[in-house]
Structures are given as C-alpha cells and as structure tokens.
Amino acid sequence: MSATIIDGKALADQLSMALKKEVAALKEKGTTPGLVVLLVGDNQASQVYVRNKEKRAQELGIHSIVERLPADISETELLERVAFYNQHQEYHGILVQLPLPKHINEEKIILAIDPKKDVDGFHPINMGKLLIGKPDALPCTPYGIMKMLEAYDVEIAGKQAVVIGRSNIVGKPMAQLLLMKDATVTITHSKTQNLAELAKTADILVAAIGQGHFVTKDFVKPGAVVIDVGMNHDENGKLIGDVKFDEVKEIASMITPVPRGVGPMTITMLMAQTVDHAKRTLNP
Amino acid sequence: MSATIIDGKALADQLSMALKKEVAALKEKGTTPGLVVLLVGDNQASQVYVRNKEKRAQELGIHSIVERLPADISETELLERVAFYNQHQEYHGILVQLPLPKHINEEKIILAIDPKKDVDGFHPINMGKLLIGKPDALPCTPYGIMKMLEAYDVEIAGKQAVVIGRSNIVGKPMAQLLLMKDATVTITHSKTQNLAELAKTADILVAAIGQGHFVTKDFVKPGAVVIDVGMNHDENGKLIGDVKFDEVKEIASMITPVPRGVGPMTITMLMAQTVDHAKRTLNP
Known part of the structure; x- marks a missing residue:
C-alpha cells in the first residue's frame, strides 16, 4: 500500500490564510x-x-x-x-x-x-531555551515539521525517532522538539555506523543530510513516517530530496514529497514568527 | 572478567592538584x-x-x-x-x-x-552555545563525565551512546557533548519503550534517572562503558547509584562506582570553571 503524502504546500497555504487574517486584525489595531x-x-x-x-x-x-x-x-x-x-x-x-x-x-x-526580533530561532539564547524545553523563537524548518506531524495526527510520544543530520538549523533543534513531545530520539550523522540499520528502527525518520536520494527503502521500517528535508539537484538540475521517494513511499505510512513538502512550511513558520513577535509588542 | 573501575575520586584529586597550582599562579598575578x-x-x-x-x-x-x-x-x-x-x-x-x-x-x-559568571552552565545562552556546538560554560556533571571518558581513553567517535534521562542539568547536555565528539546518541526517558533493549545497544551508557539500581545487567551490552550519575539512598540509607554495580561490573568494560565516581568530578568542574572565569578577566 502506498503512503499518505504529507502535503506541505496545502498545509502552508492553510496556515498562510490564517496568518493573513491575523495580519489584517493587527493592522486594524x-x-x-x-x-x-x-x-x-x-x-x-x-x-x-x-x-x-x-x-x-x-x-x-x-x-x-x-x-x-x-x-x-x-x-x-x-x-x-x-x-x-x-x-x-x-x-x-x-x-x-x-x-x-x-x-x-x-x-x-x-x-x-x-532575541525578541530573532525570527530564525538561531540566537544562542533561543537555542538554549529550546534545549531546556522552554522554547521561544524556533528554527523554522523543524518548527514546520512539527506542525506537519501535528496536522497529520502523527503519534510522537513513546515513538522511536531517528534524525539523520546534526546541523544547527535542522538536525539538532529537530531532535529537541521531538524529545519535548516524548519521542525517544536518536541523532545520527556522517560518523554513524550502521546508519541504515539504525534508521530502520525509526517510527519517525527525519532525513536532513543534503545528499540526493540517500535514504533508500533499506533505511525505512514498513509503516514509518518519513520526513524529507533535502533540497538537492540531480544531474539534470531537477530538485530532489534526501529520500528516494518513489521506492520509500511504497513502504512508509506517510511521507513528505520534494518539492511541496517541508520547504513551503519553513517559509510559513518564518512568517508566523514575525506575526507572533508583532503581537507581543501589543501584549508584552 | 570484571570491569575497570573508573576512579572519579582519584581523577578529581589529580585535577584539583593542578587547579590549586593555577589558583596560586593567579594569586601571584x-x-x-x-x-x-x-x-x-x-x-x-x-x-x-x-x-x-x-x-x-x-x-x-x-x-x-x-x-x-x-x-x-x-x-x-x-x-x-x-x-x-x-x-x-x-x-x-x-x-x-x-x-x-x-x-x-x-x-x-x-x-x-x-553568563560570564555562570559556573553551573545553566544560563540559556550557555545552553544555546552548547546546542550549536560552540560551548562556553558547561553543566558540571556532563562536563566531568567527558573528562572521565577522556582520562580513560574511551573511544567516542562513531560509537553508540545511550543516555537514560533527559534533565536539563545532566541528560540533555550530556547528549550534546557526546554528539560533539561524534557519538551516535540516543536520549531515552520515562516514556521510552523497550528501554532495556535500547540501552543494550550502547557502547557508552549514561544512567541519570534518579532511581536506585534501575540499570541491571539486562540493560548492558558486554564490553560497554557504564557511567552512573545516580545518587540515591537505599532502604538502609546507604548511598547507591542508578546502576546495579555488582552485577553490571561483571559484563561492562568500564564502570563508575557510587560514591567516588561522577560526584567528585562534578564539584571539581565547578571549581575549574570558576578558575577559568577568573583567568579570562586577566586575558579577556
């Protein structure tokens, strides 16, 4: 059975509609x-x-x-x-x-x-608040991914999550957000041994490596939720993800496509945080 | 074969001797x-x-x-x-x-x-610096554990590390420090399923749960390095760790005892950070 496609574009559009209304309301004030x-x-x-x-x-x-x-x-x-x-x-x-x-x-x-104007969530104090589990501004990509998991009712608590990649803007904050929702989280990277084997233990697999089609079906447990953060170009210049979508979608329960997956959510969360910061100047 | 006992007390004494000299030198200045x-x-x-x-x-x-x-x-x-x-x-x-x-x-x-006077490493900005991999002041317990692993030549890069417990003062910063040294890190906690099974995949197992003798030999892979952060009291008021030392030491390759393990290192790192901060006022 083929996986449910997590439609990041549609969700981003839906969130944007709500944001547009919020912006209009703020303008009136x-x-x-x-x-x-x-x-x-x-x-x-x-x-x-x-x-x-x-x-x-x-x-x-x-x-x-x-x-x-x-x-x-x-x-x-x-x-x-x-x-x-x-x-x-x-x-x-x-x-x-x-x-x-x-x-x-x-x-x-x-x-x-x-830090109150940091909409990327990269300021060390915002990173620190995330690490201690009291987040304020968040890095937009992992924030958007959490919104997608929420919108698609993905159960996180008690689940095994594996994050491939440990960048400051995706991998590490992603791990913290999944941990906050009570997942058991493993962070893997270029030095990890038996990566495919480890990835295959994941109920939720987040691929943020930056290598096109790196994650094949051999990395995926049947029924897993697979999130593809990659934005790579193949030899023909076509935009492709870190996940070999065509084969992985046959075994995953849900999967994000590239494009129209994580990308549109990232930019939407940037807008959401800008609006949030503006709201706070009204109700500090 | 019985494990090497990681002597936190002896290492702390050795570091303290060096610190004492540093303090004397600073006083002369x-x-x-x-x-x-x-x-x-x-x-x-x-x-x-x-x-x-x-x-x-x-x-x-x-x-x-x-x-x-x-x-x-x-x-x-x-x-x-x-x-x-x-x-x-x-x-x-x-x-x-x-x-x-x-x-x-x-x-x-x-x-x-x-933040420049934060010797506990708990200030969000110091936590954030740790998360982005550019640490400044560190939480003293995980800092002390890294010093022990270093002193006992424990290989970390590419190894599987499992941290049991996700507190802000031990579990989470511990995971970040191990990740910085290229371990593949899993953070587990009270909501983790199959905890023993997961712990058994660890080459380096850090127990920071706060439950006496929680980690039995069923949690430990033969040859693993086991670090016990626990400070609990048994029914007779005796200080015991999170690890069932007597049985685990028979299968681990190295293990920290309680007392004379992690505890003395924690307080030593607090002193080391105080001295470091004083040095920086001389060479800012």
Missing part, C-alpha cells in the same frame, strides 16, 4: 508586522530564498524590506545595521540571510540580533 | 578566583552540597563565600543580590543553589546571572 531581511553579497541561492520570503511576506500583508549590502561590508558596519533594526519599531523580525562572507563572524552577527 | 554561592532557605540536601562546595573551594585557595538568604526572600530581592554580584569584581563565579522556593521563578534568576 495599528500594528503592521514588519520583517527586514539583511542580504550581504550576491550569493545566487540566497537571492532566490530572499525573493521568496519577500514575496510571501507581501502576500500576507507583512511589511517587508530587503536591505542589500555589499559583499565587502565590514563586520562593524553589519553590526551597526543590526543595531539599527533592533531599535527600529517598525520591524518585529530581523533575518540575516546566511551564509555570510567569510570575513564576517556569523555567530557574532546572530548574537547581536535582539 | 594579583587575582584570587572568587566564587559566591547564594543559598535560599534551609533545604537539607542543599546545605550539604553547599558546604561541600565551600570546603573544596577553600582547599584550592579559591575565595568562596556563601550568602544565606531567608526562604521568604522576594524574587526582586534575590534578583538584586544577583545583580550585585554580577558587578562585584571579586567574584568570578556565581552559583544559585537549586531548587529555589516555589514563589521564585528559577529561570528568571538564572537568566539574570551574567
């Missing part, structure tokens, strides 16, 4: 949620991501600007821009698009963002 | 490492812990004071005491002994401690 994206240099992928964020924000009625800064901007100057927006009341969310040029210390920049 | 412990109310266990910390600090030449505060102190007054010591140049470490009385918000107090 005199507050327009504002998001500023700082884009340094001309990384091609970043340009695309930023354009998508801007477009989505506009669709929802969020006031959004992109400040484009030259690739040779100094760390001090970038810190000054962050400080400027920390103070600026019109912007409830500040997003510094990563990666930054090599001469700039990313951690230092992220640390400079007012 | 005009800086005496200072530690202030804020003790609210008269919790019996806390009294004992605090006395042990004070005693150890004095042995090492660390300037240490305990400020005893009444159980009915207000949150605001306690925050004022923290703020006072944040400013006070004589104290490089501030430790607020937990638990606090119920009318005080522990998180709020911990958040008020200057």
Whole structure:
C-alpha cells in the first residue's frame, strides 16, 4: 500500500490564510508586522530564498524590506545595521540571510540580533531555551515539521525517532522538539555506523543530510513516517530530496514529497514568527 | 572478567592538584578566583552540597563565600543580590543553589546571572552555545563525565551512546557533548519503550534517572562503558547509584562506582570553571 503524502504546500497555504487574517486584525489595531531581511553579497541561492520570503511576506500583508549590502561590508558596519533594526519599531523580525562572507563572524552577527526580533530561532539564547524545553523563537524548518506531524495526527510520544543530520538549523533543534513531545530520539550523522540499520528502527525518520536520494527503502521500517528535508539537484538540475521517494513511499505510512513538502512550511513558520513577535509588542 | 573501575575520586584529586597550582599562579598575578554561592532557605540536601562546595573551594585557595538568604526572600530581592554580584569584581563565579522556593521563578534568576559568571552552565545562552556546538560554560556533571571518558581513553567517535534521562542539568547536555565528539546518541526517558533493549545497544551508557539500581545487567551490552550519575539512598540509607554495580561490573568494560565516581568530578568542574572565569578577566 502506498503512503499518505504529507502535503506541505496545502498545509502552508492553510496556515498562510490564517496568518493573513491575523495580519489584517493587527493592522486594524495599528500594528503592521514588519520583517527586514539583511542580504550581504550576491550569493545566487540566497537571492532566490530572499525573493521568496519577500514575496510571501507581501502576500500576507507583512511589511517587508530587503536591505542589500555589499559583499565587502565590514563586520562593524553589519553590526551597526543590526543595531539599527533592533531599535527600529517598525520591524518585529530581523533575518540575516546566511551564509555570510567569510570575513564576517556569523555567530557574532546572530548574537547581536535582539532575541525578541530573532525570527530564525538561531540566537544562542533561543537555542538554549529550546534545549531546556522552554522554547521561544524556533528554527523554522523543524518548527514546520512539527506542525506537519501535528496536522497529520502523527503519534510522537513513546515513538522511536531517528534524525539523520546534526546541523544547527535542522538536525539538532529537530531532535529537541521531538524529545519535548516524548519521542525517544536518536541523532545520527556522517560518523554513524550502521546508519541504515539504525534508521530502520525509526517510527519517525527525519532525513536532513543534503545528499540526493540517500535514504533508500533499506533505511525505512514498513509503516514509518518519513520526513524529507533535502533540497538537492540531480544531474539534470531537477530538485530532489534526501529520500528516494518513489521506492520509500511504497513502504512508509506517510511521507513528505520534494518539492511541496517541508520547504513551503519553513517559509510559513518564518512568517508566523514575525506575526507572533508583532503581537507581543501589543501584549508584552 | 570484571570491569575497570573508573576512579572519579582519584581523577578529581589529580585535577584539583593542578587547579590549586593555577589558583596560586593567579594569586601571584594579583587575582584570587572568587566564587559566591547564594543559598535560599534551609533545604537539607542543599546545605550539604553547599558546604561541600565551600570546603573544596577553600582547599584550592579559591575565595568562596556563601550568602544565606531567608526562604521568604522576594524574587526582586534575590534578583538584586544577583545583580550585585554580577558587578562585584571579586567574584568570578556565581552559583544559585537549586531548587529555589516555589514563589521564585528559577529561570528568571538564572537568566539574570551574567553568563560570564555562570559556573553551573545553566544560563540559556550557555545552553544555546552548547546546542550549536560552540560551548562556553558547561553543566558540571556532563562536563566531568567527558573528562572521565577522556582520562580513560574511551573511544567516542562513531560509537553508540545511550543516555537514560533527559534533565536539563545532566541528560540533555550530556547528549550534546557526546554528539560533539561524534557519538551516535540516543536520549531515552520515562516514556521510552523497550528501554532495556535500547540501552543494550550502547557502547557508552549514561544512567541519570534518579532511581536506585534501575540499570541491571539486562540493560548492558558486554564490553560497554557504564557511567552512573545516580545518587540515591537505599532502604538502609546507604548511598547507591542508578546502576546495579555488582552485577553490571561483571559484563561492562568500564564502570563508575557510587560514591567516588561522577560526584567528585562534578564539584571539581565547578571549581575549574570558576578558575577559568577568573583567568579570562586577566586575558579577556
């Protein structure tokens, strides 16, 4: 039997509709949620991501600007821009698009963002709140995945979850969120031995490796829920996930496709956090 | 064959000797490492812990004071005491002994401690730095365990580690530290199913449950390294660990005893972090 396809696009659209209403309601109260994206240099992928964020924000009625800064901007100057927006009341969310040029210390920049305006959830204090189980702003990809699991009534408590990949923006926060919902969580990575065997113990398998079609059916327990975070391009330039969708969908109980899976949810949670931050300025 | 006993007491003594020399050298440069412990109310266990910390600090030449505060102190007054010591140049470490009385918000107090004076590693920003793999101050128990594994040349990279317990002060930071050293890490807890079976996959098993003799030989793979964080009392009031030492030591390759295992290391790492913080005021 073929798996249920978790439709991230449809869920993102549904959440966006609700967000649009919230934004309208906030505007009536005199507050327009504002998001500023700082884009340094001309990384091609970043340009695309930023354009998508801007477009989505506009669709929802969020006031959004992109400040484009030259690739040779100094760390001090970038810190000054962050400080400027920390103070600026019109912007409830500040997003510094990563990666930054090599001469700039990313951690230092992220640390400079007012945690209350951190919509990426990457500020160490927000990471720390997540680790102690009292989350505030969350990294958007794992946050979106939790929303998908919730929308599709996936049971998490007591289940075995395996996360493949230990990045700061997906793998590690993902593990913490699953743990908070009482899953038994295993974090695996490039140094893990018997990865397929371990993955096969998972009731919930999250693939965030960044290698196209890495997860074959040999990694998947029949009936597992499989979440594919990958955004890779095959030899023909086609967007593919970390999971070999066609064969895995035959044994999984649920699976996210690529595209129209995790991707649309990530950007939606970014908008949701911007709106949340704006709401808090009304009810601090 | 019986396991090697990991002698936490001997290792702690050895580290303490080195610390004592560091303290003496700092004093010659005009800086005496200072530690202030804020003790609210008269919790019996806390009294004992605090006395042990004070005693150890004095042995090492660390300037240490305990400020005893009444159980009915207000949150605001306690925050004022923290703020006072944040400013006070004589104290490089501030430790607020937990638990606090119920009318005080522990998180709020911990958040008020200057992260640079946080010697418990509980400040969310220090927790966040740990989660992103750039740790600063660390929770002392998992820090001490990593030192023990290092001292006994336990191979961690690529090994299977299982942590039983997901507290903020032991289980969760422990998992992050093992992950940083490239272990494949599983965090288990009260909602975990087949706990014994899972624990038996571990090359490194850390028991931090708080239930005397919970981990029997059925939880342990022959040849595993077993770390016992438990401090429980049996029906006769005798101090026992979470691990059934007598039977587990027959199959483990290495094991920590209770007492003289993890306990002495925890307090030593607290002193080490106090000294580190003092050093940094010299070389910021």
